[in-house]
Amino acid sequence: MTSQIVQCVLQEAGKNQAKKVLEVYLVIGKLTFLGLEQVRFAYETLVKGTVVEGSKLHIEERDGVVKCPNCGYEGDFQYKDDPVYHFLTPTLHCPRCGGLVEIVGGKECLIKSIKLVV
């Protein structure tokens, strides 16, 4: 995934004939399987020797958001809490009416913008 991100940034830098990319702004949803530390590490490795090397990587995390077509609720999941498991499991039940919700946010892997020098 990080490789694809870097490819995309390099493509854009090439299009603008940039000498250097200064900053890259990413938005990564909490529901993606991406670990931010791993993305940072992979990013630093992958940009070596390119115009993106040395750029500052900003990552904004987005929360998971569900929407209920039944009652209009929009917000966090309802979680199933079981003391046996010691963790909360997200579910697709609406916290307000119990209906089936849709996931409408938190799945992004977005390159929002980049700052470059020509």
Add this chain to the structure above:
Amino acid sequence: MSFVTDVVKAEEGEIFDVELETDILEANRRLATENRELLRRYGVKAIDVMGAVGSGKTSLIEKMAQALKKKYRIAAFKGDLTTTVDAELIGRHGVKVVAITTGKECHLDANLVRRALQKIDLGSIDLLFIENVGNLICPAEFPLGSEKRVVVISVTEGPYMVVKHPFIFMEADAAVINKVDLAQAMGVDVKNLEKDVKAINPKVRVAMTNCRTGEGITEVIEALGL
């Protein structure tokens, strides 16, 4: 793929921002939609079979192929990092198989499926099983364009496999709990696993199977609307 919304022609040495708004995962979703439209055009039902490593995905497809080969003309895609062992297993039931070796990727994506779709005569089949790589995490992010998605787990993975992987069950239309003959030996209550699935996603249809004997295959076929 990107669309630049704001570019100003700059002087040399000038710093400027490029607004991209490019979602890497969106690109796969778009390709998946194209795959789905292509399959619909040819009247082919595609089933994405996901599941844990060693849970019984290949065995499930073998048993379903045997049960359905009089009703449907069947083909299968088999995703794996390497080897065509599983692809051969499915192929011996007289089903056309395309093996997709991903190399290092731990999941299939819509692009690989699109390429595999070019290798078969879509006019000659009406049912396509796509066996994903054994993985309960990444496939959830990468729709392939199938009509239905089924997740396979087995009792030998223990009692917590469902709650540990909520997002893949949120994407599923059906879930299969396999190797039920070993439940007692494993001390796993299959009813609890079913409850866990329904708690996460109430619309998932759950079936219990023993894919070695074929027990429960009829229920899976029904759950998938086949």
